[in-house]
Amino acid sequence: MKQRILNTLEHYNHVKNHVFNAFNHPVIVLMYHRVLDQNEQGSPYTVTTSHFRDQMLYLKDHFEMVGLEDNWQNLERPACVITFDDGYYDNYTIARDFLSPQSIPATFFVATQNIGTKNLFWWDDLNLHQAFYEKSSGLTMMQLFRQLKNSQRNDQIRFFNKHQPPVCCDEATRKAYRSMTKQELISLSDLPHMSIGAHTINHLNLSKQSIDEIAFELRESQLRLEHIINKSVTSCSFPYGSYNRKVIGVSQKLGFNTACIGVSQNAYHWTNRLKIPRISVEDVALGTFKRQINRLIP
Ligand SMILES: [Zn+2]
The missing domain is CATH 3.20.20.370 (Glycoside hydrolase/deacetylase)
Structure with a gap:
């Protein structure tokens, strides 16, 4: 009814x-x-x-x-x-x-x-270091995006603390994405x-x-x-x-x-x-x- x-x-x-x-x-x-x-x-x-x-x-x-x-x-x-x-x-x-x-x-x-700040949004960081994050996590870009997009804040922080690219962004890159x-x-x-x-x-x-x-x-x-x-x-x-x-x-x-x-x-x-x-x-x-x-x- x-x-x-x-x-x-x-x-x-x-x-x-x-x-x-x-x-x-x-x-x-x-x-x-x-x-x-x-x-x-x-x-x-x-x-x-x-x-x-x-x-x-x-x-x-x-x-x-x-x-x-x-x-x-x-x-x-x-x-x-x-x-x-x-x-x-x-x-x-x-x-x-x-x-x-x-x-x-x-x-x-x-x-x-x-x-x-000159900090990057997580999706820009991911895009700029695509090969590193895929290798380090064993996930494809698509899977990483889906996972991080639906995460709690603490899980996002944990992920980026665990997977840190060896070379971070230079000054010009940070400016470009600020x-x-x-x-x-x-x-x-x-x-x-x-x-x-x-x-x-x-x-x-x-x-x-x-x-x-x-x-x-x-x-x-x-x-x-x-x-x-x-x-x-x-x-x-x-x-x-x-x-x-x-x-x-x-x-x-x-x-x-x-x-x-x-x-x-x-x-x-x-x-x-x-x-x-x-x-x-x-x-x-x-x-x-x-x-x-x-x-x-x-
Ligand atoms: Zn938005």
Whole structure:
């Protein structure tokens, strides 16, 4: 009986959303990570500067560019939101050099563990020393990524203490993969249309953590960022887009009013603001980008 009621409700929601979609413009929330002049390793998380500029100029001409926390009601045409995850230093350069003069709003979700240090995120460390880690652990890259992504923080620390590459990264490499400094975060958040959001401290997969760990990761990253930029931090994105009921509940309790999840579809003004879906952008030239974006317009 309960299942039948749930199925009916789900069906009702599906029909309701379908009807709403016909009368409301979509909000396409785009997810970027890094923007660099070169993407030598073909990283799926890097978009080259020239592609990024072409993509932004196209969006600005054809979409209403809105902020993540703006009111999305009464849009006159399909809208687009720009977001960045992780907090690499290039986000600051790009925002200052290109987004800000173009008045394109953007939100930057920052994992706080490496702010102001030259420490690497674990996945960059892994990529840079691929052969070493595979040999030392006896696992393939794919297995290592899956294992570390779903680990508890202590297990990650144990792994990297046990497997230490003989030659560590040189200064240039550390610079190339660094996170933003405190000052860069302050300058970024002072720019008009730019906002900072939380992305946990240690970039853990929150759906695999205890409720205490979820609360710690979200609360401490929010507090650290608020302390740095001296503004409220009310948006977050969940690492790997992963969430469950506990994660949403904790986010709500901590005062987040917007949270991004890892579902690849359009958002609408009536979308639950604690479950905003996003579209990941690849390093593609304008022609391909146009086709990919226009496929999203009903
Ligand atoms: Zn991330």
